[in-house]
Amino acid sequence: MDGLATLMSPKFSNDETIDSASLSDVRLAAVQPRPMAMVEGSGPCLSDDTRELLRSRLRWAALTLAAAFAVFAIWHTYLILTRSASPYGGEVYGLHLFVTAALGVCGGTLCRNCPMSTRLLRAKEIIIFGLPAMFLLAMQWVDLHTCAVHHSYMPRPSSPWLMLMFTYALFIPNTWHRAAYAVGAMALAPIVLMIALWTTSAECGMILSADVDRFAEVVLIVTAAAVTAVLGVHIIGALRGEAFEGRRMGQYNLREMIGSGGMGEVYRAEHQLLKRPCAIKLIQPDRAGDPKAMARFEREVRATAKLSHWNTIDIYDYGQTANGTFYYAMEYLPGLSLDRLVKQHGRLPAARVVHLLRQTCGALEEAHQQGLVHRDIKPANLFAAERGGLYDVAKLLDFGLAKPMMGDDVGQLTQDGTVTGSPLFMSPEQATGEDHIDPRSDIYSLGAVGYFLLTGQAPFVHSKTIKVLMAHAQEEVQPPSQRCADVPKDVERVIMKCLEKSPGDRYQSAAQLATALAHCQSADHWSRHDAAEWWEQIDGRGAALADTATPTETIAG
Numbered sequence: 001m002d003g004l005a006t007l008m009s010p011k012f013s014n015d016e017t018i019d020s021a022s023l024s025d026v027r028l029a030a031v032q033p034r035p036m037a038m039v040e041g042s043g044p045c046l047s048d049d050t051r052e053l054l055r056s057r058l059r060w061a062a063l064t065l066a067a068a069f070a071v072f073a074i075w076h077t078y079l080i081l082t083r084s085a086s087p088y089g090g091e092v093y094g095l096h097l098f099v100t101a102a103l104g105v106c107g108g109t110l111c112r113n114c115p116m117s118t119r120l121l122r123a124k125e126i127i128i129f130g131l132p133a134m135f136l137l138a139m140q141w142v143d144l145h146t147c148a149v150h151h152s153y154m155p156r157p158s159s160p161w162l163m164l165m166f167t168y169a170l171f172i173p174n175t176w177h178r179a180a181y182a183v184g185a186m187a188l189a190p191i192v193l194m195i196a197l198w199t200t201s202a203e204c205g206m207i208l209s210a211d212v213d214r215f216a217e218v219v220l221i222v223t224a225a226a227v228t229a230v231l232g233v234h235i236i237g238a239l240r241g242e243a244f245e246g247r248r249m250g251q252y253n254l255r256e257m258i259g260s261g262g263m264g265e266v267y268r269a270e271h272q273l274l275k276r277p278c279a280i281k282l283i284q285p286d287r288a289g290d291p292k293a294m295a296r297f298e299r300e301v302r303a304t305a306k307l308s309h310w311n312t313i314d315i316y317d318y319g320q321t322a323n324g325t326f327y328y329a330m331e332y333l334p335g336l337s338l339d340r341l342v343k344q345h346g347r348l349p350a351a352r353v354v355h356l357l358r359q360t361c362g363a364l365e366e367a368h369q370q371g372l373v374h375r376d377i378k379p380a381n382l383f384a385a386e387r388g389g390l391y392d393v394a395k396l397l398d399f400g401l402a403k404p405m406m407g408d409d410v411g412q413l414t415q416d417g418t419v420t421g422s423p424l425f426m427s428p429e430q431a432t433g434e435d436h437i438d439p440r441s442d443i444y445s446l447g448a449v450g451y452f453l454l455t456g457q458a459p460f461v462h463s464k465t466i467k468v469l470m471a472h473a474q475e476e477v478q479p480p481s482q483r484c485a486d487v488p489k490d491v492e493r494v495i496m497k498c499l500e501k502s503p504g505d506r507y508q509s510a511a512q513l514a515t516a517l518a519h520c521q522s523a524d525h526w527s528r529h530d531a532a533e534w535w536e537q538i539d540g541r542g543a544a545l546a547d548t549a550t551p552t553e554t555i556a557g
Helices: 003-009 048-083 090-108 118-151 160-169 176-201 203-209 213-245 289-304 337-345 348-369 438-457 466-472 489-498 510-518 529-539 541-545
Strands: 252-260 264-271 278-281 317-322 324-333 334-337 382-387 388-398
Touching: 003 203, 048 090, 048 160, 090 118, 090 529, 118 160, 118 176, 118 203, 160 176, 160 213, 160 348, 176 203, 176 213, 176 510, 203 382, 252 278, 289 317, 289 324, 334 337, 337 438, 348 382, 348 388, 348 438, 348 489, 348 529, 382 510, 438 489, 489 510
Parallel strands: none
Antiparallel strands: 252 264, 264 278, 278 324, 317 324, 334 382, 382 388
């Protein structure tokens, strides 16, 4: 967001970041995605996407066929009750009920939470379409023979088979080669049935011999339908392939969007070969021409990629697709940002605040040792994640405003005297636009985050951004205990020292802050067990951690 526009804005949020970056020369690596054939339904193994699609389609096919068979079973039962006899015989009626029930059971066992191997899915595919085919053969054998004997007429048996062929083509993801075998078998069934009746029944043989055109018409109808169905499978497969390609970013398959903003979107994704979950942050082509956006994008990737601390988000890869979309891949973080954590569940106990801040100090210490000042420490850029079986693992995100303390090879990316950062959590020197910003600015911002976690409010809250900036520079901070009486005095002293106006009066490094936090009485009182119990208590592990993932709040900056 432009600095002047932000200063004039009457309202802002905790997530808002003022970024005045400009770019003189950005050279991003253009990484072209390697061609990859979509795993389709013909191979011995299916990709996770295709397997899940097959399971879903088989479920819908089974339930659709079960519903259709149930309707006709009701009609069949009505005829038996009103006419005291089945039009097709008791055996066919029993088979009808059996097929209806079997299809319903198959559909019910293909639920999303029912793990299915490829072999089992293919077996269910045979059952779902094989049982209706068996019923149609039995029913039509009786029906055609009865009509020939009692009415000297044989109806064309093609209509039900057309329905079955098109149902298969519509629902089942396949290559056209594999579909040709399945649909071809369905097309042959009525032809073989008529030939069998022709050769075994005198009445049927007499009718068909006298009217060979009837047989030829059936052959032409089912052949044309089979060709159309197979062609439809090919077209649907091609469209699915295009959709699959549209959801791919380099070597990564996009699953679902988990965040969006002015610059683009963040997607939950998976590496094509490693099957490793990750998050993809991307800038759409229409924003790629914005030098300010591209400066921040490149700076964030390069700055974060240099860091290896456990509490800093990992960057896996970055590049550009053929259509001009820039992206980078980072680790997927199940959990919540500290901003959402407080907003959804209220302020945190002191022991938990100390636990999260100490971890963040480790990430900041590494960044500062490498000459990077984050400049945008805020609750939305800190995550309480689940990693390696541990809960409340703090992760520091979004180095988009990170600035080297000693020069920059690509030129200065920020203009002197401009305001950069998030107004609610920026240091006084940031608020006044000072040229030199050092690690003690991040110490102030982290103290402001701690204040927010303890009280549920930022140190200064005003309706206009300019008033917040002036407050950081001039007003004294109200001690947290005056807002929340249960804040421990030793934790309060640490937070208040972080929030000193003069950088010389603050902790001089992240290591010093971490040491001060470690000496607080509540330090180490928030254990691994406490964290795991909290996450499981609020909604169960799966539901709680699936709420959000990775830096969804940081996409727009």
